[in-house]
Amino acid sequence: MILAVVGGVATLVAGVLLVRTETAPRQSPDAKVFGSAPAIVFQEDYNGPPVTGRNVTRAPALAPLQAGNTTHHVRIDVVAAEIEVAPGVRYQAWTFGGTVPGPVLHVRQGDRVVFTMKNRSDTAVTVTKPSADASPFLRDLPRDKLQKPTPAVAPMPHSMDFHAGTVAPNDKWRMIQPGESIRFEWVANYPGVYLYHCGVAPVLMHLAMGQYGVVVVSPRQGFPTDDLVDRHYVVVQSEFYLKPSDGDLHVLDFDRAIAKQPSQVAFNGHTQALTQSPLVANVGERVRLYVQNVGPSDGSSLHMVGAIFDRVFFEGNPRNEWTGLQTVPFGASNGAVVELIAPEEGTYILVDHEFADAQRGAIGYLQVRSPSGQTTERRPTMQH
Structure with missing residues (x-):
């Protein structure tokens, strides 16, 4: 005990x-809360689900929010897992919760997050059947037909760095050893689409190995388009730096990572994640994408072939509004909320317009159907 x-x-x-x-927490004049225990x-003797929490999902899904502010009790454990990131390319990843990217956490500005993480990298963690208190993230995992995570062991120290948190990093983001757990609290003071990642040196290695995910902090008063949006999706772009090994698995190529020469660039952790399972919408619907470009080192020029991002809230903050963008620029760790109207039936292509990245896998589809749900399949004109 x-x-x-x-x-x-x-x-x-x-x-x-x-x-x-x-x-004692201190509240600033604009209702931000600073200071925490x-x-x-x-x-701890804990061997349960590696991810728990009501508002934690697997991208591209986003959990709905309840009315008003609340406190979220969230667990995301560190586990090692063998995963696939492209056809024929599997590697032993360091993960948050067992997949790359890790879970998507959705909160409202002003919400408090009570976060627990156990470093279980020294134990093969198998999730057989989600328990009743498991998160939507774990309930969604059986639908993942691409990464096919299998348990692995890779003992290493790790940490958690929430970009959405305003706290002392030497305290909350501290490193923990295999078998240790950490618990801390933070308040979501600012709206945005935020990266979280491991901050243990070399940070480039830990991100390249797969330790990252997304926190969406919805603004307290919402976005001006909230009542108009029909579909919500999360899209996470990231780079992999892998090379074949003597065995069946690929391994990290740190020289490629230092040189910023990715072997794969993917949406939602696999080069086919959004082509094998496209995003969907009906004709005339407004589609909102919560986008995070993880990097760890390169930017992205996000474009939807056949559509315009008519409302863009850079970094996910309603004060940072742009209108009518053909391409949205992202640096490493930048996020944005981007919206478009699905103009007519067909297949629209989401792509990093830095085409070297598209060639490496940063491509996905938005399948737009007639209101009746009947769609005429047409082969996209852009392939990779």
């Missing part, structure tokens, strides 16, 4: 004595 002393009150939680000093690093 663990004994936690919070604000002078002792609470028993699993066998280890933890003492923390409570720091120190992070707790502890040992």
Whole structure:
């Protein structure tokens, strides 16, 4: 059992004595909350689902929000897994929750996140059947026919860096060893589409190995187009730097990573993720994409062949509005909310217009159907 002393009150939680000093939150004039209790690093006897939380999903899905502000209790554990990122290309990834990218967390500006992470990289974590308290992320995993994650072991120290958090990084984002757990809190003070990733040096290696995901912080008052949007999707672009090995698996090519020469560039963790399972919409619907360009080192020029991004909220902040963009530029770790209207039936092509990246896999489809749901399949004119 663990004994936690919070604000002078002792609470028993699993066998280890933890003492923390409570720091009183401070509210700024514009309703932002700064200050939180120190992070707790502890040992726990936990072998349950690696991802828990009501608002945690697998991209491209986004969890709906409940009304008003709330506190989210979220667990995302570090696990090693063998995954596929392109046909015939599997490697042993370092992951958050068992996939690349890791889970998508959706919160509202002003929400509090109570986050727990166990470094289970020294244990082969098998998820056989999601429990009743598991997240939508785990319930969605059986539909993943491409990455096909299988358990692996790769003991390493890891950490969690939420770009959406405004906290002391030396405290909350600290490194934990295999078998250790960390718990901390943060408040989503700013709206946006944010990256999270491991921050252990070399950070480039940990991102290239797959340790990243997305937090969507919806604005407290919403976007001006909220009542008009019919479809919501999350799109995560990232680079892989892999080479064949003597065995069946590919391995990290760190020289390629340093030179910024990716072997694959993918949407949602696989070069066929959005071609084998296209995004869908009906004619005339407004489609919103929550986009994050992870990098770790290169930018993206996101374009939808056959459509215009008529409303763009750069970094996912409603104050950063652009209109009528053919291509949206992203640096590494930039995010955006981009919207378009599906003009007529057909297959629209989402592509990184830096075509070296498209050639390496950064391509996906938006399948637009007639309102009756009947679609005439046409072969896209752009292939990779």
